[in-house]
Amino acid sequence: xxxxxxxxxxxxxxxxxxDVSFRxxxxxxxxLTGPSGAGKTTLxxxxxxxxxxxxxxxxxxxxxxxxxxxxxIPYLRRTMGIVLQNFQLLPKKTVYENVVLPLVIQGVxxxxxxxxxxxxxxAVGMDHKQTIRTGVLSAGxxxxxxxxxxxxxxxxxxxxxxxxxxxxxxxxxxIVELLKRxxxxxxxxxxxxHNQRVVEQMSGRxxxxxxxxxxxxxxxxx
Amino acid sequence: xxxxxxLREAMTNLRVHRGNVLIGIVTTAFTLVxxxxxxxxxxxxxxxxxxxxxxxxxxxxxxxxxxxQVMSLVQxxxxxxxxxxxxxxxxxxxxxxxxxxxxxxxxxxxxxxxGNPLPASVVISLSPRFxxxxxxxxFAERVKQLPGVTHVAYSQDxxxxxxxxxxxxxxxxxxxxxxxxVSTVTIIAxxxxxxxxxxxxxxxxxxxxxxxxxFIAIPYVIEGTILGAVGGGLSLAVLxxxxxxxxxxxxxxxxxxxxxxxxxxxxxxxxxxxxxxxMLLGCGSSVLSVFGLMKVRN
Ligand SMILES: Nc1ncnc2c1ncn2[C@@H]1O[C@H](COP(=O)(O)OP(=O)(O)O)[C@@H](O)[C@H]1O
Ligand SMILES: [Mg+2]
Numbered sequence: 001x002x003x004x005x006x007x008x009x010x011x012x013x014x015x016x017x018x019d020v021s022f023r024x025x026x027x028x029x030x031x032l033t034g035p036s037g038a039g040k041t042t043l044x045x046x047x048x049x050x051x052x053x054x055x056x057x058x059x060x061x062x063x064x065x066x067x068x069x070x071x072x073i074p075y076l077r078r079t080m081g082i083v084l085q086n087f088q089l090l091p092k093k094t095v096y097e098n099v100v101l102p103l104v105i106q107g108v109x110x111x112x113x114x115x116x117x118x119x120x121x122x123a124v125g126m127d128h129k130q131t132i133r134t135g136v137l138s139a140g141x142x143x144x145x146x147x148x149x150x151x152x153x154x155x156x157x158x159x160x161x162x163x164x165x166x167x168x169x170x171x172x173x174x175i176v177e178l179l180k181r182x183x184x185x186x187x188x189x190x191x192x193x194h195n196q197r198v199v200e201q202m203s204g205r206x207x208x209x210x211x212x213x214x215x216x217x218x219x220x221x222x
Numbered sequence: 223x224x225x226x227x228x229l230r231e232a233m234t235n236l237r238v239h240r241g242n243v244l245i246g247i248v249t250t251a252f253t254l255v256x257x258x259x260x261x262x263x264x265x266x267x268x269x270x271x272x273x274x275x276x277x278x279x280x281x282x283x284x285x286x287x288x289x290x291q292v293m294s295l296v297q298x299x300x301x302x303x304x305x306x307x308x309x310x311x312x313x314x315x316x317x318x319x320x321x322x323x324x325x326x327x328x329x330x331x332x333x334x335x336x337g338n339p340l341p342a343s344v345v346i347s348l349s350p351r352f353x354x355x356x357x358x359x360x361f362a363e364r365v366k367q368l369p370g371v372t373h374v375a376y377s378q379d380x381x382x383x384x385x386x387x388x389x390x391x392x393x394x395x396x397x398x399x400x401x402x403x404v405s406t407v408t409i410i411a412x413x414x415x416x417x418x419x420x421x422x423x424x425x426x427x428x429x430x431x432x433x434x435x436x437f438i439a440i441p442y443v444i445e446g447t448i449l450g451a452v453g454g455g456l457s458l459a460v461l462x463x464x465x466x467x468x469x470x471x472x473x474x475x476x477x478x479x480x481x482x483x484x485x486x487x488x489x490x491x492x493x494x495x496x497x498x499x500x501m502l503l504g505c506g507s508s509v510l511s512v513f514g515l516m517k518v519r520n
Contacts, residue, residue: 048430071434078432088427102431104227149431 001026001157001188002047007056007066008212009042016042017053018212024190026156029183029204032192038209040192044161047190048082049073061156078106080157081150081187085165089142089149091135095126098134099149106153120148124178140171147178151187158182160191164198176201228437232444235417243449246413250453250503251460253402254496258461260395261492267388280358280376282344282365286314292370297344299368305361308347314338341372403503410449410507414442418511439512443505450504454497461496462488 002024009017016039024030032040045051046058049065058065061079068076089098096117103113121127124144129137134145143163150158160179164172176198183189183204191202199206208216236243282300284293293311300306312320317340348358362374418425428438465488 074429074432074434074437076432077430082430084430088423088430090424090427101428104224105428105431105433105437107224 001028001061002190003057003059005057005059007043007046007053007058009039009046009051009053015212017046020056020209020212020214022207022214022217024188026188027186029180029189029202030191031199031202031204031206032190032209033194033196033199033206034209034215036194037211038194039212040194040209041161042212043209044159044190044192048080048159049076078102078153079155080159081147081153081155083143083146083150083158083160083163085162089134089145092133094131094133095121095137095145096130098145099152102149102153108153116152117148120152123151123181124148139166140174143167143171143175144178147175147182151182155187157188157190160189162193162195163191164193164195169197172198173201224437228440229444231441232448235421235441235445236448238420239413239417242413242416243445246410246449246504247453247456249409250406250450250500251456253406253503254454254457254500255460255464256402257395257399257499258457258492258496259464260391260398261495262461262465262488264388264391264395265489265492267384267391280346280348280362280365280374282346282374283372284342284344285370285372286339286341288342288370293342296368296370300344300346300365303346303361303365305348306346310345312343312345314340314342317342406503407507407510410446410504411511413449414446414508414511417442417445439509442512443508446504446506446508446511447501448504450500450502450507451497452500453504454500457500458493458496461492 004021004023007017007020008015018039020039020043032043034040042051046053047060047065049068053066056066060076063072063076065076090101099117099121100113103116108116118127118130121130124147126141126144126148129141134142137145143166147160147163150160158179163179164175167175172195179189179191180202189204191198191204193199206216206218207214282296284296288296297309297311300309315338318338321340348361358376362376365371366374425438
């Protein structure tokens, strides 16, 4: 599903990623940990094509992301769901409008889109708030909407960067439970977090980054 | 679902930036009014030149000693000229009578002479198609070559002047048009850029969920095009107002009484041209300002 070969990324000669190699198979749940500044966000960014690695190759579903042209990036992203720490919602639009957006972009028919949105909103327990503007929702609710939007076109891969970073302990548990449920339904998950509680609760393969190096990889297969 | 979404987004942009959009519209309208005034002046002037030239007479003087045969030959020859719309033959006797009528005092002078010293002539009314000096000159030169013709008279000065003015207008229109177009494009592009800027986060989100550059850009291009078209429409209204005002003033003053074709013209094509130019300016400037969106990676 994802393969990294000797990936390095430098910011002003300072390595954010330094010779990172690993492989994630379909259906795995991988937790990327490490202190702040270790390179977790950078690693996710090279995977979804927001950054180009300076060296190395990245295969995502058999596409070489490191070589992908800018025009192909949107199509890569349509195959994955992305959840970030700061909720990335359109605050003036309703829950429904936010979640349906990936489907609008892909030109999914209205009726089909409505059905899928209702399904994912039910899955994240937010179907009763469809017509509410996301700006007035609580933090936990907003993150659930983000997750709903990320899974609305049934991606095989879900990338999450500190999805609980802005949430208190109780809400964090909620989100972790939600991610576990999504994983249980067959979605491959790559979750970056520096929160040890999340690592414990998620119970998956852990890749530990430090200063851009992989220092621990529990499930290393290569 | 997608076209509707894109149109709605464009409308939202227009609504959110009402103030700037209004400035953009007014600027576009101002540009197009200036442009339109120029076009209208030009067209009216050209129209006027044509009209006046229809009235202009070229007088072909014939050799006083020319025989009847030669004179009718000249007339026959002149009738084949495409430029000549009307021919009037003025015989020696007629010329004398007209002279005596116009200048009663001087007619005594003529009485002292033996015979009639005035030549016969042919007065030609020229078609407005012969607008410029060159073809008029060529025409006069050609006529002069005919046997029995002594000389050809026409007043060239004011035609020259008008032709010159018209050509200055053409040059001026290009220069002023370019300056105004550039400033309009700048202002519309800035309006669009502001739209882009205030929706920066939204654009980031759209990218994150797999929107293509085109998908993100289209609402802004629609926004610019609508802005330009509305500006064009506004300029049309203003220009119609101006023209109507002049029409009323002119007919009230009675200067051009009964000369309908002297009143300002406002061809349909000009209306079309204005709105189209507005749309093109708006579309072009927004394309210019969203161009960056098409290639950025993240
Ligand atoms: N756009 C950037 N420009 C310069 N340095 C950056 C940029 N993004 C990240 N970095 C640096 O790269 C390193 C890794 O950052 P990041 O991947 O965000 O770490 P993490 O997500 O693990 O906290 C940090 O030292 C950070 O300062
Ligand atoms: Mg980070």
